[in-house]
Amino acid sequence: MTDLGMMTGKAALRLAKEESGLTRDEIAERLGVSHSVTKRYFNINDTYMPSLEMIPRLYLALGNDILMRWLEARLQPKKSLIAALIE
Numbered sequence: 346m347t348d349l350g351m352m353t354g355k356a357a358l359r360l361a362k363e364e365s366g367l368t369r370d371e372i373a374e375r376l377g378v379s380h381s382v383t384k385r386y387f388n389i390n391d392t393y394m395p396s397l398e399m400i401p402r403l404y405l406a407l408g409n410d411i412l413m414r415w416l417e418a419r420l421q422p423k424k425s426l427i428a429a430l431i432e
Contacts, residue, residue, distance in 0.1 A: 350418030357415035
């Protein structure tokens with residue numbers, strides 16, 4: 346299983362897109378944004394990211410919860426290496 350907490354935002358977006366089976370154009374249509382916007386969202390070399398307000402819309406458009414699980418994983422406190430070894 347993929348460790349979402351270790352992924353970048355772009356990697357999580359790309360994974361969510363792959364899981365959805367949708368094209369960038371289909372996602373743009375569902376979001377009501379231009380095709381160039383979604384092109385930038387999924388371009389690994391572009392630093393442009395969706396706004397905070399766009400995350401729930403992407404969640405619904407993509408039909409999976411990968412972005413929400415990524416956000417949750419990023420918010421979880423990281424265990425120290427020693428604590429992880431003790432468990």
